[in-house]
Amino acid sequence: MTISKMDVFVLPLKVRAVRAHGIGEVAGSIDTVLLRLEAEDGHTGWGEAAPWAVFTGTAEAAFAALDTYLRSLVIGADPTGIAGIMQQADQALTGHPEAKAALETALLDLVGRQRNVPVWALLGGKCRDRIPLSVSVADPDWDRDRVFVTRMVEDEGIGILKLKTGFADHAFDVMRADDIRTRWPEIDLRIDYNQGLVPRDALRSLRDFDSMGLGFIEQPVPARQWECMAELKSALDTPLLADESVFSAEDMLRAAQAQIADAVSVKIMKCGGPRAGLVIARMAEAAGWGAYGGDMFETGIAHLAGAHMIAAAPQINMGCEYYHARHHLEIDTLSKPFPDTAGTVYVPDGPGLGIGVNEELVRSQCRLHCT
Numbered sequence: 001m002t003i004s005k006m007d008v009f010v011l012p013l014k015v016r017a018v019r020a021h022g023i024g025e026v027a028g029s030i031d032t033v034l035l036r037l038e039a040e041d042g043h044t045g046w047g048e049a050a051p052w053a054v055f056t057g058t059a060e061a062a063f064a065a066l067d068t069y070l071r072s073l074v075i076g077a078d079p080t081g082i083a084g085i086m087q088q089a090d091q092a093l094t095g096h097p098e099a100k101a102a103l104e105t106a107l108l109d110l111v112g113r114q115r116n117v118p119v120w121a122l123l124g125g126k127c128r129d130r131i132p133l134s135v136s137v138a139d140p141d142w143d144r145d146r147v148f149v150t151r152m153v154e155d156e157g158i159g160i161l162k163l164k165t166g167f168a169d170h171a172f173d174v175m176r177a178d179d180i181r182t183r184w185p186e187i188d189l190r191i192d193y194n195q196g197l198v199p200r201d202a203l204r205s206l207r208d209f210d211s212m213g214l215g216f217i218e219q220p221v222p223a224r225q226w227e228c229m230a231e232l233k234s235a236l237d238t239p240l241l242a243d244e245s246v247f248s249a250e251d252m253l254r255a256a257q258a259q260i261a262d263a264v265s266v267k268i269m270k271c272g273g274p275r276a277g278l279v280i281a282r283m284a285e286a287a288g289w290g291a292y293g294g295d296m297f298e299t300g301i302a303h304l305a306g307a308h309m310i311a312a313a314p315q316i317n318m319g320c321e322y323y324h325a326r327h328h329l330e331i332d333t334l335s336k337p338f339p340d341t342a343g344t345v346y347v348p349d350g351p352g353l354g355i356g357v358n359e360e361l362v363r364s365q366c367r368l369h370c371t
Contacts, residue, residue, distance in 0.1 A: 001114070005038040008067045010059050010368035013299065014330040017148065019138040022166030022196020026053040030058050030297045031059035034333065035066055035102040037110050039062055039079060045110025046357045047102035048333075049300040050269055055244070055296065065099035067370045074103070079114070082107045082122075086273065097247065097272040098296070104273030105305040105353075112352035113352055119305070119353055123274060123312035131293065131310050131345040132319035134190070135327060138164035142176055152327070153184050157342035159321050160188045160215070166196020170205050181212060188319075192218035195244055199228040203235055215318075216241040216263060216292075229260035238263050241264055243294060247271060252280045256287035265294035266309075266316055268302065274309035281315040295319030300325035300334035303345075304353040311347040320345060331365075 014093050018027040033049040049062040073088045085107060089100050108119045120126045135152050139145035154160040160183050161180060165173040173191070180189055189212070197205060197220045206217060216239045221228050223244035233240045242261035243260045246252050247270040255261065266277045284291045293310045295303065303322035322345055325338035332338060335356040339346040348354020363369070 001039045001041040001043075001077075003037050003042045003074050003079055003110075006071055006074050006370065007036040007369065007371045008063055009036070009362055009366040010063050011033045011333070011362060011366045015328055016330060017139050017328070018141070019136070019164070019328070020107070020140045020164050020167040021138065021164055022194035024052070025167070026052070032297070032299055033062040033066065033099070033356065034103060034301065035106045037074065037079065039104045039110060039114065043110055043113045045079070045106040045108070045113065045352060046301055047106030047290060048107065048304050049098040049102040049297060050296040050298040051098045052296055053334045056269055057096065062096060062099040062102070063368060063370075065096040066102060067091055069093045070099065070103060077268065079107050082275075086275070098269040100272035101268040101302070101305070104275060105268070105302070108274065108305070108308075109352040116226070116351050118349055118351065119274070119308035120311040120347060123278060123308060126311045126347065127314045128311055129347045131307060131347065132160055133323060133340050133343050133345050134160035134162050134319050134321040135323045136162045136164055136192070136321060137176070137180070140168065142172075146179070149180065151329060154329075160190070162190045162192050162218070163319060164194065165191045166193035168221070170208070174208055177209065177212060188215045190215040190218065192243070193220040195219055195222045197221050199225050202217045202228065202232060206232065206236055206238075210236050210238050218265065219243040219245065226255070226258050226260050230258055232268045233259060233261055239290070241292060242318070246280070249276065249279050249283060254284045256283065256289065260327065261289065263290035263292060263318065265292050267294040267296065268309060269296045269298075270305055274305055277309045278313050281313045285315040290318050291316040292318040293322070293332060295321050295324065298322070298324055299329065300332045300338040300355065301353065301357060303338050304348065304355060306344055307347050310355065331361065333362060
C-alpha cells in the first residue's frame, strides 16, 4: 500500500515556566511541526519536527521543508522503503534534520501500525524496556525552580537532574548546584551550559564544579570551539558531553578523532531521525564514549520516537531527558500521557509509536496546516 495523503501542521503549545539556556530562552509557548501520513489501506503514521531557531532552525523552515520539498518524495511511495525515501530526502534537501526526523518517524509509525509491531522492532529489536529520566532545571527564578525540583524529586521520583548553567553569572550557577547537592546528595546531578561560556574563562569556571561529583558537564563552550573542548576534557576529572558540536555521523567521527569529549547527546532532531541516531550511538561506543538521549522542546510524539530509538540502542546508557511532554507543556499531543513514572520512561510495546495522537487537538489548535 502506498502513501496517499500527507498533512503538515504548525502547532503552538504553551509551556508552564521559563527555560533559560546559555544560547537563549524559551517562555510562553513553543511551535512544533507535526506530520501525518496516511496509506491507501487507512493506516496512519505521525512524526514531529521540534526546531529551535538558535539550535537547529525554525518551525516555518521545517514546515516548508516537509510541505514544499519533501512532499513529492512521499505521496505515492511505499512506506516500507524507509531507507530509500530518507536517502532521497537527503539528496533533495540539505540540512533540516528536524524535518527529516519527522518524516522518518512518521514512516516508522505507519509501517509499525501496518505490521502490528512497535517501532523498536523495526529498528532492530529491544534491549531495554525502561529508561532513566532526566529533568532539566532551567528557570531563572531559583525560588520557583526549587519548588519544581522538590516536586520532581520527592513526588515524581526523578533521580537525574540537569542544571542549566551559563545564562546568568557564575555565582548563581554554583549556588544552585550547591543547593541541590546539599538537599539531595543522592541525585545524579549534571550541568549543561548550552555553549554559554567564553573559552578563555571556561576552565576557571568549570574547576569550581570539578569536585562536586557531577555526572557530566555538557557543551560548555560554542560548538565550533573543538580545540577548547579537547583542552577542557584533558584538564577536568568530570566527563565532558558534546551536544551542539555533534549533529551528524560525520561530526561524530571528527569529534572522536579530536577527542573533544567523553560522551555525546544523541538527539533525533540533530541527526535526522532514529536510524541516524543509532549510527551515532554505535560510533560513540566504538570511540569509548558514553551516549545520552537528549531532546529539544518536544511533545510526546518525538519523545516516543526517541524512546524507541534508545530501546534499540544498548550504547545509549546514560538516560534520557524526555520530560517536556508531561512536566513542561500545558497540553501534550498524545491521546494518553507520555509513559514516564517514578523517574523512568517505559517503552511502549503497541504498534508503531505505541500511543496515538489527539488529532482533534492538533487540528483545532494548529496555526498553519497544509494537506
